[in-house]
Amino acid sequence: MGREVRIGVIGLGGMARFHMEQLGKVDGARIVALCDVSDRALEEVGEKLGIAGDKRYPTIDELIGDADVDGIVSVTPNDSHVAILKACMLAGKPLFAEKPLTRTLAEAEEVLELYKSNPIPLLINFSYRNGPAFQYAKDFIGQGKLGRINHLFVQYLQDWGSTVKNTPFLWRFDEAVTGTGTLGDLGSHMMDIAEYLTGSRMTELQAMLQTIVPERIDPVTLQSVSVRVDDFACFNARFENGSVGVFQTSRNALGSGNQHEITLYGESGTLHVSTLNDRQVSWTYPKEDGGTVTETFEVTGVEGLNPWKEFASRIRGDRSPNPEYASLEDGYRNQLLLETVVRAHLARSVVTV
Incomplete structure (x- = not known):
């Protein structure tokens, strides 16, 4: 197990609760400090986890500067990502951060x-790499079983923003906080999983962004607010390996x-993976008589990736980092692709990455 690692958590919303639950399953990892702008959240989570009052911080600098904290897990809106990344680098504090890396390419x-001169142990949470079925697909493709990849289709669909849901104006609809809309939120996952599974980079993009619900009600003022970010995005990509991809979110x-899935069409068959069942992989291949057969594999022997366990290991420095996890450079690459999609949409043409 090694020495105990003491974790500080920044941001105590719904996704953070999941991170804390998973951290609780890691031997030798213990949450010792919390940070949030909400006094109520600090009190609620602090009492639940037994965190002392003087370890419940209202600012990121106080938590990151706490000498009793060995590493930071950050689960905050996009507009605070830069400040947390920079503060951790300057303090030499290991960081496990949510995607997207930042709001903009700049x-x-x-x-x-800053990272080049102040490197720290750092994980960017492109979480769909972690799933057992996606890991099975990665290995399947890596063994050459799919053959040359001709084209692929990726989609990430959610319905919580639909008109009939009457979803109010939240931070994910606020351009100043989020940068882009569903593109940066869900599209970032699609781009990461496509390049991760294929092992090939996108070289050209063409895109179309749309705001289907142009106004939403501010839950505080009860006034209608204009939505300036996309809630639908589609784009096409050409890859270095010659394949092409179609994406929609x-x-x-x-x-x-929460329907995130990828279908890869190769010369030897078709492989399909979906979050709708992250322990199943569908494989369609040709029969000798000219037809096809589809098999569904139950992925029982693959555990997937455990980023919380990996983060604790990196803090201890007890083994070489696993390269399957997304790095800061991967986060930067992803931000470059997001920016290129926006450029392609505005230019109404194919844009080189």
Whole structure:
């Protein structure tokens, strides 16, 4: 197990609760400090976890500067990502951060430059790499079983922003906080999983962004507010390996709770993976008589990736980092792709990455 690692958590919203639950399963990892702008959240989570009152911080600098904290898990809105990344680098504090890396490419470049002179153990949470079925697919493709990849289709659909849901104006609809809409939120996952599974980089993009629900009600003022970010995005990509990809993502796909999936069409068959069952992989291949057969593999022997366990290991420095996890450079690459999609949309043409 090694020495105990003491974790500080920044941001105590719904996703943070999941991170804390998973950290609780890691031998030798213990949450010792919390940070949030909400006094109520600090009190609620602090009492639940038994965190002392003097370890419940209202500012990131106080938590990051705490000598009793060995590493930081950050789960905050996008507009605070840069400040947390920079503060951890300057303090030499290991960091496990949510994607996207930043709001804009300019911010990502600023972070990358600082990281070169102030490297720290750092994980960016592109979480769909972790799933057992996606890990099975990665190995399947890596063994050459798919053959040459001709084309692929990736989609990430949710329905919580649909008109009938009457979802109010939240931070994910606020351009100043989020940068882009569903593109940066869900599209970032699609881009990461496509390049991760294929092992090939996108070289050209063409895109179309749309705001399907142009106004939402501010829950505080009860006034209508204009939405300046996309809630639907689609784009096409050409890859270095010669394959092409079609991508779509939406917050308006009624009936789709959290549907992230990829289908890869190779010369030897077709491979399909979906979050709708992250322990199944569908494989379609040719029969000798000219037809095809589809098999569904139950992925029982693959555990997937455990980033919380990996983060604790990196803090201890007890083994070489696993390269399967997304690095800061991967986060920067992802931000570059997001920026290129926006450029392609505005230019209404194919844009080189």
